[in-house]
Amino acid sequence: MFDALSDRLESAWKKLRGQDKISQSNIQDALREVRRALLEADVNLQVVKDFINDVETKAQGAEVISGVKPDQQFIKIVYDELLAVMGEENVPLAQAYNAPTVVLMAGLQGTGKTTATAKLALHLRKINRTCMMVATDVYRPAAIDQLITLGKQIDVPVFDMGSDGNPVEIARQGVERAKAEGIDTVIVDTAGRLFIDADMMAELASIKETVKPDEVLLVVDAMTGQEAASLTRTFHEQIGITGAILTKMDGDSRGGAALSVRRISGQPIKFIGVGEKVEALQPFYPDRMASRILGMGDVLTLVEKAQEEIDLADAEKMQEKILSAKFDFTDFLKQLRLLKNMGSLGGIMKMLPGMGKISDDQLKQGEVQLKRCEAMINSMTPKERRDPDLLASSPSRRRRVAGGSGYKEPDVSKLVSDFQRMRSMMQQMGQGNFPGMPGGMFGGMGGGMPDPYAAGGRPAAPGWRGYNGGAAAGKKKQKKDKKKKGFGTL
Incomplete structure (x- = not known):
């Protein structure tokens, strides 16, 4: 849903890149793209006309904010107008004073x-x-x-x-x-x-x-x-x-x-x-x-979906295991099943900022890789799940797991080595260090996953870059929100 609309709107932002300011002349091409995007999304014609007129009026009267690029400012205007069209806030279901x-x-x-x-x-x-x-x-x-x-x-x-x-x-x-x-x-x-x-x-x-x-x-x-x-x-x-x-x-x-x-x-x-x-x-x-x-994701809904599935006591135990490098295959399998309960991988990934550009092929590869991991973990003994080093040091154990899961020994070896790297990386992140992400556990999605903050990628969005203190502030806000809501490990 909204993929085509998001792509079209991104074309509109490109019309303003490299401009020094928003003006009557340089927003016309962007407005034309926005109009085309809304019509192709099958929005009511009168709604489209009103939307474009309101955006044009606000864009022409907008004061240029220091340090904010015109395309970013235009996104903010479109974002505000989308809110005006769909409603400013959630309206809960009524509850009568006298039941029912x-x-x-x-x-x-x-x-x-x-x-x-x-x-x-x-x-x-x-x-x-x-x-x-x-x-x-x-x-x-x-x-x-x-x-x-x-x-x-x-x-x-x-x-x-x-x-x-x-x-x-x-x-x-x-x-x-x-x-x-x-x-x-x-x-x-x-x-x-x-x-x-x-x-x-x-x-x-x-x-x-x-x-x-x-x-x-x-x-x-x-x-x-x-x-x-x-x-x-x-x-x-x-x-x-x-x-x-x-x-x-x-x-x-x-x-x-x-x-x-x-x-x-x-x-x-x-x-x-x-x-x-x-x-x-x-x-x-x-x-x-x-x-x-607008391709900014939906982290709050993702957090709420996770909260429905996560037990806070389990999340705290999991956090302790990660920080002490005791996170094992049993814990990883539990996380995979939690992910399944939250919905499809594609649905979850597209709630993350900047991940709306992941292709269906990449998501399918990711789903396949998750199933491969689960099949191999299910073929391990409880002792091997608790202590991945047993598999790392024993070719015979890896061959047995490979035979039980229907894969080859190199596949099991890769799973074990990638898991150990991931576990080490998670421990370092818990200590405040941020090493590069290893490519392996979800290698099926490969390096093809887009970086939401990469140069030339999707333009900045309110509260992520260009607004509220830039990317660093946006990331700090995410961390604060997750801590506040009791968001556990995924």
């Missing part, structure tokens, strides 16, 4: 509405809000069964009255049941259609009038691009929405929906779906999304 809080889910068929209902229920359960889901989609075959199955998977109750019930009555009784049982939040899954029709809107309006929801969330398929804008406008005008959930944001969507929905409806995007798994729902943070669009 009622959330009405609306949208067309095929947008992932039922799955989004379960994802939202799980998200709320993780923050200690009790939930009940109400199945009112009596038209789509197996819709009720799907919600019941998802409910069992996430341990959230589902209220239904079968496929013969009246949707409005099902919603009313579901809310009453939740109130009687002291449930904190009720999420009502409504029926969708392949297209907007009068009957669907009338039914939604009746359910809304009956249960008086605190939130009406429109579930929008991010793949629909400009269609998302017209869909949002129609639902908002006829039903009145309070927010949106964008699904399929992990797919090949070009990003147009994320930049159109809020500007068209005036209502915030509250969550985004980033995968098929029921855990794959994230609160929407406009500043983080803007950073990802």
